[in-house]
Amino acid sequence: MIFKGQFANVVEWEEFRDDMIFWKWTNKEIKKGSRLIIRPGQDAIFLYNGKIEGIFKDEGDYDIESEIIPFLSTLKGFKFGFNTGIRAEVLFVNTKEFTVKWGTKNAINIPTPHLPGGLPVRANGTFNFKVDDYIALIDKIAGVRDFYLVEDVKLRITSILDQLLMKWISMEGKDIFNLQANAYEIAKGIKEDLDMEVLNSGITITGFNIMSFNYPEEIQQMINKVASYNMVGDLGKYQQVSMTDGISSGKVKGGGTASDVAGMVMGMNVAKEMMKNVEKDKSDESNETKPNFCPNCGEKTGEGKFCSNCGQKLI
Known part of the structure; x- marks a missing residue:
């Protein structure tokens, strides 16, 4: 039957x-x-x-x-x-698109003349992938496996990710102390390389993103100081601002009335120094030499700060 x-x-x-x-x-x-x-x-x-x-x-x-x-x-x-x-x-x-979080297990030492051993950098972000070629998938993976997990793809990707980060970070023109500014360009290059790496297994990388670059604490502090110097514009002023912040935040303190008086005196000294700088700036401005003839129209200058003929500023 x-x-x-x-x-x-x-x-x-x-x-x-x-x-x-x-x-x-x-x-x-x-x-x-x-x-x-x-x-x-x-x-x-x-x-x-x-x-x-x-x-x-x-x-x-x-x-x-x-x-x-x-x-x-x-x-x-x-x-x-x-x-x-x-x-x-x-x-x-x-058939869905998978999103996977990644992060460097160890710091990547980026070559730089400023640090003999290289600048240690960590990074993290996400990448996306999906299956797009069933023939390649069966030929390379499914022919010998009964199932395949996202973790398997993640292990393959992260095994070469450090090398690709090194490659694209080290490209000429990258400011290694401000890698976040180049994160999009670096991620785009890595995505293309990763896509070529997994292409023969029937998988395509549909996206790669770098969320952040992380430096060692002491390096990050140096970067923050440099940024502060540039923002304030003068080392003396930076020191004054730092002291004022210390007083207001309570980091510069002692105990009891004595500390309050010390803080007040310190604040007065800071204010005095800042006023000196303002007066110095004004003095420097007033000591500028006025030309005998207007650099714009050639008219002979008088007592004023502006040319009587064309209005050009003289000092």
């Missing part, structure tokens, strides 16, 4: 996980009356003798004999009239 004692299968992704890229239904016979269930975000690939027979993308519940077999490449003439079912495999692929 045909199919005596055999029971129909439900071919479906039985252990679906968000972090699973594909899962293979295998080592089972597809028997008469079996059904295929495709859920949202899944594609089902029928394999026979290691070759793709058909790819089904629309979600639904299908009768394999009447709705699937007729569309398979070499099995479309197969009828469930044999004493055994079809010993085929079905590869379920997660």
Whole structure:
């Protein structure tokens, strides 16, 4: 009796996980009356003798004999009239785009003449990928594995990420003390290199982002000081601002009334020094030499600060 004692299968992704890229239904016979269930975000690939027979993308519940077999490449003439079912495999692929967080495990020492051992830098961000080539996926990965996880891709990416960060950070013109300003350009170059690295496995890198670069604490403090100097414009003024901040924040303090008086005196001294600087700036301005003739129109200058003929500022 045909199919005596055999029971129909439900071919479906039985252990679906968000972090699973594909899962293979295998080592089972597809028997008469079996059904295929495709859920949202899944594609089902029928394999026979290691070759793709058909790819089904629309979600639904299908009768394999009447709705699937007729569309398979070499099995479309197969009828469930044999004493055994079809010993085929079905590869379920997660079609979504995956987002993965990454971070450098160890600091990357970027060559710089300022530091003999290089500047240690850490970085973190995200990358995105998805499956885009089923033939390559089966040939390189699914042919020898029953499932594939996001963690597997992450390990492959992070194993070469340090080298790519080194490559793109070290490119000419990059300010290694302000890498965040070049984060987009660095990320774009890394994305292209990573895409080439995983291209032959059927996966494409759809995005790569650098959230931040991190320096050792002492280096970051130096960077902050340099930025403060540039912002204030003068070392003396920077020291005054630093002392004022220290007083207002309570970092410059002692105990009891004595500390209050000391803080007041210190604040008065700072104010006095700042006034001296203002007066010095005014004095320097007043000591500027006025030209005898207007540099704009050539008219002889008088007592005023502006040319009486054209209005050009003289000092």
